[in-house]
Amino acid sequence: MTSLTGTGTLVRLILRRDRVLMPIWMLCMALLPMGLASGTASLYPTDAGRQGYIDSLAASPMLLLFYGQKPAEPSLGALIFWRSATGIVIMGLIGLLVVIRHTRVEEEAGRRELLGSAVVGRHAALTAAVLTVSGASLVVGVLVALGMISQQTPASGAFAMGFAWAFAGILYAGVGALAAQLTTGAGTARGIAGAVLGLDFLLRGVGDVAGGGLSWLAWATPLSWVYKVHAYTDDRWWLFAICAAVTVVLAYAALRLSARRDLGAGLLPPRLGPATAPASLSSAFGLAWRLHRGSLLGWTVGLGVVGGVLFGGVAKTASSLLEGNGQLTEIMERIGGKSVASDIFVGGSLGIGAIAVAAYGISAALRMRTEEAALRSEPVLTAGVSRLRWAAGHLTFALLGPTVVMAATGLFAGLVYGASTGEIGRQVPRVVGAALVQMPAVWLLTGLTVAAYGLLPRLSPAVGWVALSLCVLLGQVGAALQLDQLVLDVSPFTHIPHLPGPAAVPATPLLVLTALAAALTAAGLAALRNRDIPVT
Amino acid sequence: MDNAISVVGLTKSFGQAKALDGLDLTVARGEVHGFLGPNGAGKTTTIRILLGLLRADGGTATLLGGDPWRDAVALHRRLAYVPGDVTLWPNLSGGEVIDLLGRLRGGLNAAKRKDLLERFDLDPRKKGRAYSKGNRQKVGLIAALASDVELLLLDEPTSGLDPLMEEVFRQVVAEETRNGRTVLLSSHILSEVEALCDRVSIIRQGRTVETGTLAELRHLTRTHITAELATPPNGLAQLPGVHDLKTDGATVRFQVDQAELDAVLRQLTTHGVRGLVSQPPTLEELFLRHYETEPVR
């Protein structure tokens, strides 16, 4: 097939470009379940202990949403497969992001053209991207399996789990490939593919939490098949055949679309814009607003409204489940401190929301880097706009945008939660406060990214995303791994007080985090004022 | 004070690589100054230093009487810049970009904007990602030319323009200079340089190797002479300034340095000139001589 000529070369090109990034994410993902298993094994060495742990977690609809239906037996492997389900979603996310990075991003930057004119078949780039991600996912899967075997879990279950993880990456690589064909912008493609993953996640979660007439939803989406492999208990190997078939269909559809459209074009045709600029587009801030408003709106609706309603809605169910279960309440208090159970759920979900919002803050700050690398900062910086003013436009959105999203999340969670308990007036300010108390940690990560942008522009994306991944890792598995408190303290989220709750809010950590964020931002801006632009 | 740009001994390194190595450049107010040199000679680097985007390692640069790094913002209101590869925001229309850049600079001339859109035949409603290379370039050119600024810094501004549009560009720049505007034009298109520039500076490996009017530069090169003589020549090869002499019976071909032309012609006429063809040095030859990688003087 001449349309695939050069695929091998392109695979090598991708491996070469990602030679740092790819091993990092592969290793992180591969080590995650093993670490979790070894930590859990020492905390809960017996079946009875694990069953208690499982029951306590499964009592929370919030956690069912993330982990799916609890395992049928309390073996270590089954517990870990269930408990580490977030990793499945992350694999899917990585799969779609990496495929888009090597297809639509390349095309948008015009680099595909350079390759397309060389001896490279028209399907080679897409095929190479999907193949590479699939291969990397399979390697992660095998490493996951080996890691689980090293924790004395049965080999068949370990490999079922490993392949489940691998197929999460592979399936959503297919979704990413398809999304990359639809639009001309890489950002929109990421949005579409990410929305598909998010929707799959929600539908599956609703099916698992609601059960009954809606339980079919837990079988309805690609993501749910991966969950339903139920490694170590059911070991449903046949699901992998479906996963593989669906991936082939997705990839084939993407190839067909890419064959039908022109290079650089999408299926959704570009529309004409206005011939003159509106009055709002007259300053560096006006430009920043134009560049950031789409993602601000997306995050506000996606996380703020949808997420907020979901968090608030689940909290009520959680508290009603806990009523009259003294033992469970006791367990929950041990995990989340002395608070009402529903407060713990609200606080916990806002904590997860804060991680997502931090991702938004980092990506908004990195917009400066994108603009610089694409040489789009130059026309603005040579038209009477100072560097600080230019950066201020972007930073407004990188620092205040997440704050708006977080406030919206708190507002909607508080409204729904308050409405369900009949005390809106009391809950809204409490929950909004619990949402906003997360902001210093979010700002710190944004500030770190800005500092990196000023001082080490080329490395700034790596610094921002590695820092966030570290926080996620420490937050998700740090306690289970029984890491030293000093290590846990590295994550700014460790220092955020647990709200809403009865305890008084200690001001010191919040002030210190905010001051650190300000200092890092200032350092980044000072460096930006004194360095060459563009650094490419 | 009557120089729009004055650069002395500018140096700039990127890591180990020396991009500028003692570059000099003087552009008088009101002139169109050609800025020439082979790929990688340091033209873009110089212009970025003049724009205060890059910081020079050494030497001095003065732009419109100010310091390009320190006074960047104030100076930028008085100049406009067009890069060789205009990049646009994918979701902003061309018209929006033109207006935005004009307004940032403190307002743009609406009549000129309209006129330029017509002359360059640009649809301002298309989104940035939908423009072809040449049309992107037009957006940058119109944004720069529609503001009433004192100085235009143009870095290969016509790359990708078709010949028709190239012609429009020349007309517009000629009009601008009639209005007293100063232009620094970096270009690889020699006909463009010949049509527009009062003076040129040629740089190589980060240094200025030649500067002057085109006539002065021509003076430094050789004229090709073919002459049919009555008697076979002698002594011609010994004359200073004669190069590549080829004798074919009574016909001679050679090149002669512009400065020695008079003396050589005198000598020729002593042999009885029956026919004479003289070709002035082409611009290409002039530049090729400077671009070739012989060591810098």
Ligand SMILES: Nc1ncnc2c1ncn2[C@@H]1O[C@H](COP(=O)(O)OP(=O)(O)OP(=O)(O)O)[C@@H](O)[C@H]1O
């Ligand atoms: N950001 C950078 N990092 C490293 N080297 C650079 C950078 N920018 C320019 N250079 C180097 O500096 C030298 C001068 O480059 P410059 O872009 O100024 O050349 P130029 O005269 O504009 O060439 P061209 O005619 O190709 O546009 C080149 O050797 C180039 O490789």
Ligand SMILES: [Mg+2]
């Ligand atoms: Mg250049």
